[in-house]
Amino acid sequence: MTRPLIGITTWRRLIDTDLGTGRPAHTLGAEYAAPVEAAGGAVVLLPPTGGVDEVLDRLDGLVLSGGEDVHPSRYGGAPQDGKTYDSARDGYEIALALGARDRGLPVLAICRGLQVSTVAFGGSLIVDIPATEHHHPVRGADEQLSARHPVVFAEDSRLAALYGTTERIVNTIHHQSVDRSAPGLRPVAWAPDGIVEAVETDGDWPFWAVQWHPEKRIDPDEAAEERPLFAAFVEAARERAAESSAAKKGTR
Numbered sequence: 001m002t003r004p005l006i007g008i009t010t011w012r013r014l015i016d017t018d019l020g021t022g023r024p025a026h027t028l029g030a031e032y033a034a035p036v037e038a039a040g041g042a043v044v045l046l047p048p049t050g051g052v053d054e055v056l057d058r059l060d061g062l063v064l065s066g067g068e069d070v071h072p073s074r075y076g077g078a079p080q081d082g083k084t085y086d087s088a089r090d091g092y093e094i095a096l097a098l099g100a101r102d103r104g105l106p107v108l109a110i111c112r113g114l115q116v117s118t119v120a121f122g123g124s125l126i127v128d129i130p131a132t133e134h135h136h137p138v139r140g141a142d143e144q145l146s147a148r149h150p151v152v153f154a155e156d157s158r159l160a161a162l163y164g165t166t167e168r169i170v171n172t173i174h175h176q177s178v179d180r181s182a183p184g185l186r187p188v189a190w191a192p193d194g195i196v197e198a199v200e201t202d203g204d205w206p207f208w209a210v211q212w213h214p215e216k217r218i219d220p221d222e223a224a225e226e227r228p229l230f231a232a233f234v235e236a237a238r239e240r241a242a243e244s245s246a247a248k249k250g251t252r
Helices: 030-038 052-056 087-103 112-120 141-146 158-163 220-250
Strands: 005-009 011-017 020-027 042-046 061-064 107-110 148-153 167-171 185-190 196-201 207-210
Touching: 005 030, 005 087, 005 220, 011 087, 030 042, 030 220, 052 087, 061 087, 061 112, 061 220, 087 107, 087 112, 107 112, 107 220, 112 196, 112 207, 148 158, 148 196, 158 185, 158 196, 158 207, 158 220, 207 220
Parallel strands: 005 042, 005 061, 061 107, 107 207
Antiparallel strands: 011 020, 148 167, 148 185, 185 196, 196 207
């Protein structure tokens, strides 16, 4: 069977190359594609270059990846001093989220992806989480990658069923979170300090949104714990691909 085609959004950054310093590039950590491919998906990267409908009509699933903050003006907030924003990426990914919802396209939204979805569907964000025991101010890379805290899931959530538990330990590489939930989304996981760590849809749309970074939990034991999330997402995309293929054959 043909593998489902999964689009993953990218982050525009300036990087040093053989052609000079500070070269603009569409980037994505390799750890995003690896678990999707391992679960049976075929990956294509999505730079914010337009053509949202044409892109979505070809995809079987969408990953909204992590990255920089959504500009606070999109939900009535004020930008932070010293922060950089990418309005083109914001607009592109908000359009992707809305288009995916309209189509019922399977979506896995990670960290910024959860925030993009919240803003796209009419919710708002905490611009900067107050420092707590479980959410520290932005730290150096090693400390950020090693930081962990517990989360508790709503017992009736799909994520609790998927992971087979209502309590887990996750990483934390974010300084923003859901403030006002968007219509159609409900919080289903929380850190001990009350920060929302995951949301789900009220309906049957295959949509998973988590505030942690499952793709960055690459230690073998941690990666195994996150495998059910990627497996469920890719399976939903596979089912959509099969339905689309059957529909096309039926119109011939």
